[in-house]
Amino acid sequence: MDTNAAIPDPAAGRDVYRRHARQWLAANLPAQMRADSLEYRTPTLQECQAWEAAMHRAGLAGMTWPTVYGGHGLSLVEHLAVNKEVGRLLMPESVSSIGKELAGPIIMTVGTEAQKQRFLPSILAMQAYWCQGFSEPDAGSDLARLRTRAVQEGDAWRINGQKIWTSGAAKAHYCLLLTRTGVVADRHRGMLMFAVPMDTPGIRVVPIKSIDGKTSFAEVFFDDVIVPDSARLGAxxxxxTAATRVLGIERATNRMYRAWRFEAELRFLVQACKSDARLSRLLDAQFARQIGEVVCQIDGLKGLVERSVEQLMAGDQIGARGSLTKLYWSECHQAFAGLALGVVSQVRPDSSALARRAREHFTHAYFFSRAETIYAGTSEVQLDVIAQRILKLPKD
Ligand SMILES: Cc1cc2nc3c(=O)[nH]c(=O)nc-3n(C[C@H](O)[C@H](O)[C@H](O)COP(=O)(O)OP(=O)(O)OC[C@H]3O[C@@H](n4cnc5c(N)ncnc54)[C@H](O)[C@@H]3O)c2cc1C
Incomplete structure (x- = not known):
């Protein structure tokens, strides 16, 4: 891996940075990590870690973070330029997106200087993974119902409760944990966020098996977990307030590459069909119109993302409008994945090797797309936010 590539000066223009990203990724992304390659095999955690650390050294991660915390001190413009290039290649999704896209930005906003220095560089260097402990068995869409309690005892806090659907909990070093200090009736008041080391005594992780056979999320139990006051994030x-910021980031600006990645997936689906005479005929005869619709939706999503970046660059808060992006990308990808599954279900054992690779990829993509309209807030909840906070419609 060419980990010493010179990072261009962004003053040379955004195209220079985008070209750097394109060239570096093309030269360094191993074929076995590209989902549209016949050499593809599921990468290990260590391989993903090494890849993402190399991307960071090449100036392609931590774009907007200050240089003192290991970032590259650039703007969302370069961040978007890099995301477009990342999306063009079907590389593995980040194994540290909660750290890079949720914990990092929230620590930068509400953390103390000591917390920033302690946590931020290790996230970008891929030395520390984070998980997000928000949802509970009776508090998912409505986080105001959460019950995990933090009680102050001198200079420490005692935490008791349970989280659920915690992605990456088994591999995480830290949990971005949302607790309450008051009673459930307080709703949004009396909530407190912590950075909790996952090896603290009293934390128990119980994996949950999902429909695709994976155990990437878990229940996490907190039984008399004691953390120092220095683990508290924010007052x-x-x-x-901190949690809504996290959710805003999650909905509006994380994984900005999605539209370009969906486009790459669509290109892969078409190429795979074109590599097989029977599938190629079937594609033209049965699926052409639906594929045209997907192309339009992807273009719409690109516009939405580019507009969000312009608004953020102009100093606007995205706030509730993040719900538009979340709703749009998840519904758009779920519809596309359903269409792709319909196409690849026509693949036979004697179909081309690329078509068989596409069947594997899109079968997994289809299952995962079912979750996309649930995590980071369900589609129904996004519609509620759009109705009430953007359109100002009455609640009843
Ligand atoms: C793959 C995946 C990964 C996840 N990772 C994490 C993670 O790392 N950390 C974490 O904290 N959580 C995580 N979650 C949990 C996720 O945030 C919740 O599942 C989600 O917020 C919905 O909550 P719930 O499952 O409790 O459903 P509920 O809130 O019980 O909702 C059930 C149904 O009721 C509907 N509904 C609820 N409220 C309203 C309303 N006001 N108006 C209309 N309809 C409504 C919902 O749309 C849904 O259809 C993950 C979920 C998935 C699927």
């Missing part, structure tokens, strides 16, 4: 009572 007491600031937990809800």
């Amino acid at each position: 007491p009572d600031e937990g809800w």
Whole structure:
């Protein structure tokens, strides 16, 4: 891997940075990590870690983070330029997206200087993974119902409760944990966020098996877990404000590459069909119109993402409008994955090797797309936010 590639000066223009990203990725992404390659095999955690650390050294991760914390001190413009290039290649999704895209930005906003220095560089260097402990068995869409309690005892906090659907909990070093200090009736008041080391005594991780056979998320139990006050992120009572910021980031600006990745997936689906005479005929005869619709949706999503970046660059808060992006990308990809599954279900054992690779990829993509309209807030919840906070429609 060419890990010493010179990072261009962004003053040379955004195209220079985008070209650097394109050239570096083309030269360094191993074929076995490209989902549209016949050499593809599922990468290990260590391989993903090495790949993402190399991307960071090449100036392709931590774009907008300050240089003092290991970032590259650039703007969302370069971030988007790199995301477009990342999306063009069907590389593995980040194994540290919660650290890079949720914990990092929230620590930068509400963390102390000591917390920033302690946590941020290790996220970008791929030395520390984070998980997000928000959802609970009775508090998913409505986080105001969460019950995990934090009680102050001198200079420490005692935490008791349970989280669920915690992605990556088994591999995480830290949990971005949302707790309450008051009673459930307080709703959004009296919430507090912590950075909790996952090896703290009293934490128990119980994996959950999902429909695709994976155990990437878990239940996490907290039984008399004691953390020092220095683990607190933000002031007491600031937990809800911090949590809504996390959700805003999650909905509006994380994984900005999605539209370009969906386009790459579509290109892969078409190429795979074109590599097989029977599938090629079937594609033209049965699926052409639906594929045209997907192309339009992807273009719409690109526009939405580019507009969000322009608004953020102009100093606007995205706020509730993040729900538009979340709703749009998840519904768009779920519809596309359904269409792709319909196409690849026509693949036979004697179909071309690329078509068989596409069947594997899109079968997994289809299962995962079912979750896309649930995590980071369900589609129904996004519709509620759009109705009430953007359109100002009455609640009843
Ligand atoms: C793959 C995946 C990964 C996840 N990773 C994490 C993670 O790392 N950390 C974490 O904290 N959580 C995680 N989650 C949990 C996720 O945030 C919740 O599943 C989600 O917020 C929905 O909550 P719930 O499952 O409790 O469903 P509920 O909130 O019980 O909702 C059930 C149904 O009721 C509907 N509904 C609820 N409220 C309303 C309303 N006001 N108006 C209309 N309809 C409504 C919902 O749309 C849904 O259809 C993950 C989920 C998935 C699927």
